[in-house]
Amino acid sequence: MIEINPLQVPHTQVQRILQGAVGPRPIALASTIDREGRPNLSPFSFFNVFGVNPTTLIFSPSRRGRDNTVKNTYENVKEVPEVVINMVTYDMVQQVSLSSTEYPKGVNEFEKVGFHQAKSLTVKPWRVLESPVQFECKVRQVIETGDQGGAANLIICEITMIHIHEEILGKDGSVDPDKIRLVGRLGGDFYVKAFSEALFKVKKPLDTLGIGVDSLPDSVRFSKVLTGNHLGQLGNLERLPDQPDRDELLKLESVSQTFREDLPLSQTVQRLHKIAAEMIEEGEVMTALTVLLMADTLINGT
DSSP, X not given: OOOXXXXXXXXXXHHHHHHHHSOOBOXXXXXXXXXXXXXXXXEXXXXXXXXXXXXXXXXXXXXXXXXOOOOHHHHHHHHSOEEEEEEOBGGGHHHHHHHTSOOOXXXXXXXXXXXXXXXXXXXXXXXXXXXXXXXXXXXXXXXXXXXXXXXXXXXXXXXXXXXXXXXXXXXXXXXXXXXXXXXXXXXXXXXXXXXXXXXXXXXXXXXXXXXXXXXXOHHHHTOSSOOHHHHHHHHTSSSOOSSOOHHHHTTSHHHHHHHHTTOOHHHHHHHHHHHHHHHHHTTOHHHHHHHHHHHHHHHHTO
């Protein structure tokens, strides 16, 4: 493993590492105005939500690393402490990328990239009509983390109005990821889709108390077949299964076939672990653990 002290390498190298390793990052398409009322539009992936009471969004128009200058967005929120944060979808990502072009101050990026301006209700900056979710915000605080190139300028915002296109909502009223079709930012020129085949679910252990991976037999914990994700799902079970019934398990064709082949013990155990891994992938976690306990019984002879 490579060790890097961020104070001993160029900050441009550190930035490449951070942008490549910390992701995907949501993108804030920030709309601001200056004291003369001129609009500005620019995307920032140093962005996230940090609270709901009060509602708190934070993004950072960092100081430029090459010449230590600040961005128009930063100057604007210092002059007019308001912003609209527009969420970025796959259908608008090319225009959003174009809006990151460093046009001179006063140039209207809405016009440059072809977005339509929508009047806000509680703040002065315009909303991006094409964005399916738009957050009107008051800037509550600006935290400057340094005065050198690459330093962050944390823009702490409180939401004053939310605009949502109804067509992105599911039946329960929450945002449907396959309808909003968000994108995230990675390093370099890379983005990632946050919908369709990219989606998967992980059950949150909020209402149950899992047994934990430490409750599993060593033969399971140190399996050469099972992955950390497999172990995590096993550890999330609320209880160990009852003592495995060999006759019941042998009714499973895959298990029965393994024993019919009369393999050496190590190969039998490995085959059972593979069967269990497939069961976990299919959501049959308790049955998988029962198979694993059978394999452990073979190893220990009990």
